[in-house]
Amino acid sequence: MTCGSDGGLERMLLERVTVLGNERVTEGVGLVVLEAPRVARGVRPGQFVHLRIAEGRDFILRRPFSVHRASGERLEILYQVLGVGTRALSLAERGEEMDLIGPLGHGWEMPDTLSHALLVCGGLGSAPMGMLAIELAEKGVAVTVAQGASTAGRLVARELFADVARRHEIATDDGSAGERGFVTALVEPLVAQDRPDIVYVCGPEPMERIVAAQAATAGVPCQVSLERLMGCGIGACLSCVVSTVHGQKRACVDGPVFNAEEVLWASAEIPPKY
Amino acid sequence: MNHTVDMRVRLGSLELRNPVVTASGTFASGREYAGFVELERLGAIVTKGVSLHPWAGNASPRIAETASGMLNSIGLQNPGVEAFCASDLVWLATRDVPVIVNISGHSVAEYVAVAERLEAEAVVSALEVNISCPNVDEGGMAFGTSRSAAAEVTRAVRSATRKPLIVKLTPNVTDITEIARAVEAEGADGVSLINTLLGMAIDTDTFHPKLARAVGGLSGPAVKPVAVRMVWQVASAVSIPVIGMGGIATAEDAVEFMLAGATAVAVGTANFVDPTATMRITEGLEAFCLKRGIGRVAELTGAVRL
Numbered sequence: 001m002t003c004g005s006d007g008g009l010e011r012m013l014l015e016r017v018t019v020l021g022n023e024r025v026t027e028g029v030g031l032v033v034l035e036a037p038r039v040a041r042g043v044r045p046g047q048f049v050h051l052r053i054a055e056g057r058d059f060i061l062r063r064p065f066s067v068h069r070a071s072g073e074r075l076e077i078l079y080q081v082l083g084v085g086t087r088a089l090s091l092a093e094r095g096e097e098m099d100l101i102g103p104l105g106h107g108w109e110m111p112d113t114l115s116h117a118l119l120v121c122g123g124l125g126s127a128p129m130g131m132l133a134i135e136l137a138e139k140g141v142a143v144t145v146a147q148g149a150s151t152a153g154r155l156v157a158r159e160l161f162a163d164v165a166r167r168h169e170i171a172t173d174d175g176s177a178g179e180r181g182f183v184t185a186l187v188e189p190l191v192a193q194d195r196p197d198i199v200y201v202c203g204p205e206p207m208e209r210i211v212a213a214q215a216a217t218a219g220v221p222c223q224v225s226l227e228r229l230m231g232c233g234i235g236a237c238l239s240c241v242v243s244t245v246h247g248q249k250r251a252c253v254d255g256p257v258f259n260a261e262e263v264l265w266a267s268a269e270i271p272p273k274y
Numbered sequence: 275m276n277h278t279v280d281m282r283v284r285l286g287s288l289e290l291r292n293p294v295v296t297a298s299g300t301f302a303s304g305r306e307y308a309g310f311v312e313l314e315r316l317g318a319i320v321t322k323g324v325s326l327h328p329w330a331g332n333a334s335p336r337i338a339e340t341a342s343g344m345l346n347s348i349g350l351q352n353p354g355v356e357a358f359c360a361s362d363l364v365w366l367a368t369r370d371v372p373v374i375v376n377i378s379g380h381s382v383a384e385y386v387a388v389a390e391r392l393e394a395e396a397v398v399s400a401l402e403v404n405i406s407c408p409n410v411d412e413g414g415m416a417f418g419t420s421r422s423a424a425a426e427v428t429r430a431v432r433s434a435t436r437k438p439l440i441v442k443l444t445p446n447v448t449d450i451t452e453i454a455r456a457v458e459a460e461g462a463d464g465v466s467l468i469n470t471l472l473g474m475a476i477d478t479d480t481f482h483p484k485l486a487r488a489v490g491g492l493s494g495p496a497v498k499p500v501a502v503r504m505v506w507q508v509a510s511a512v513s514i515p516v517i518g519m520g521g522i523a524t525a526e527d528a529v530e531f532m533l534a535g536a537t538a539v540a541v542g543t544a545n546f547v548d549p550t551a552t553m554r555i556t557e558g559l560e561a562f563c564l565k566r567g568i569g570r571v572a573e574l575t576g577a578v579r580l
Binding site for chain 1: 299334348
């Protein structure tokens with residue numbers, strides 16, 4: 001692991017960035033491409049950036065977004081339009097400037113000994129998994145992706161996973177692609193057949209909790225990316241705490257990726273409406 | 275025409291190299307900001323509140339954004355004064371910046387015990403007594419909304435410390451000047467204000483409050499006019515220095531608080547928006563004075579023309 005909380009603190013920086021493109025991916029979901037030379041170079045899979053979408057608006061806080069892909073000087077961010085901030089982001093045009101703090105947080109751990117990884121994502125949980133799937137595949141790790149969404153059109157990053165994964169299984173609520181039902185139903189047979197050394201999961205928290213339990217039952221280590229409302233994004237304000245067996249941790253610097261076995265799942269964590 | 279500005283200000287016996295300090299709870303002990311800010315260029319670091327025993331803080335969600343501001347109900351999560359001394363103060367001792375430790379308690383005895391524990395710590399330049407946190411059930415704001423309770427805490431902590439003593443006041447009162455006068459009479463060397471305004475926001479999809487604790491403290495630019503008004507009222511009512519805060523995001527905001535009567539100013543929520551905010555505001559304050567031919571920044575204090 002390259003990025004413990006202390007190491008991450010030393011490397012984070014404030015960078016002025018330019019919008020290179022911003023397109024609609026599916027209903028309510030967009031992909032913004034930013035020119036961010038310094039952060040793009042340093043970011044690791046599972047880390048995030050804290051984006052100041054626009055100055056002079058009546059909302060003041062930054063928004064945290066996991067990095068979907070980074071290549072050269074470009075960062076790709078997938079976002080769902082849920083609140084005033086993401087709505088403003090959806091209107092950002094090519095050439096517009098913003099600033100961000102990054103790279104932030106503790107990303108996915110990728111031990112050198114991995115030979116087979118299972119990535120489980122639901123909805124926009126595919127956002128922090130693009131870079132992960134690409135890097136794992138480049139390292140020669142066999143990647144299986146289990147992807148779930150409400151309907152075929154909302155399988156965000158489906159093509160990317162189809163390209164890099166050795167196996168790509170899909171579940172949709174309406175059966176319009178793959179199996180009808182939840183992605184969690186795919187996990188048990190995949191763990192049994194593919195015998196992964198690790199399970200990575202990102203999606204709605206109830207789904208993450210189920211997958212974490214499935215991995216634990218199978219005796220496979222599981223890493224989970226959690227979402228919390230954040231204030232500062234750098235560890236100072238204690239807004240984004242996660243209850244763990246080691247006490248309260250900060251999603252921004254101790255996470256957003258945690259070992260699933262250390263997480264004390266809340267009964268009803270409300271998803272942030274950024 | 276001046277070509278330099280004397281940026282020094284005095285809070286009782288404590289001299290600051292400039293008037294810009296951090297607002298408690300928005301800057302931790304400074305470590306997280308060290309990559310963005312030259313801490314040695316701050317007037318002082320005011321630490322996150324510390325209590326006698328570890329406090330777990332409140333349930334999540336702990337923050338909610340509102341128009342031009344935010345609500346928080348962190349609940350003074352902190353590891354307790356022993357852990358604070360062993361970790362934060364040891365680190366702060368390596369930095370050349372005055373340290374003002376914000377202290378909290380569930381009871382007068384707990385405030386006193388924290389002050390006593392910090393008395394021998396040479397790195398601590400001053401104490402800020404938090405009698406204004408709206409996010410804890412016992413203590414906190416309860417001490418700051420009653421003249422007699424505010425006086426009692428101040429008297430008790432005063433007798434436990436020789437360090438400069440600042441009392442942080444809540445705006446959630448009918449007349450803040452009464453509280454300010456009460457703590458001045460008990461020996462406070464300064465007052466800081468305002469802490470957050472008690473507020474609430476409700477999610478219209480779920481019908482639940484946006485904060486797990488239902489209510490929390492409002493901060494950010496939304497509260498600034500209330501804060502400027504209260505700083506002006508308090509500065510007119512007491513003779514001890516006032517540290518003004520509440521929505522400061524620009525150098526002009528800082529000037530406004532000083533004109534209203536503040537000797538020093540604290541930057542809070544703006545640190546979340548721009549981690550370099552304290553530096554930007556300090557530089558802007560100096561530039562403002564240069565441009566206006568003001569030789570000493572302290573000349574701004576109370577200079578509002580009525």
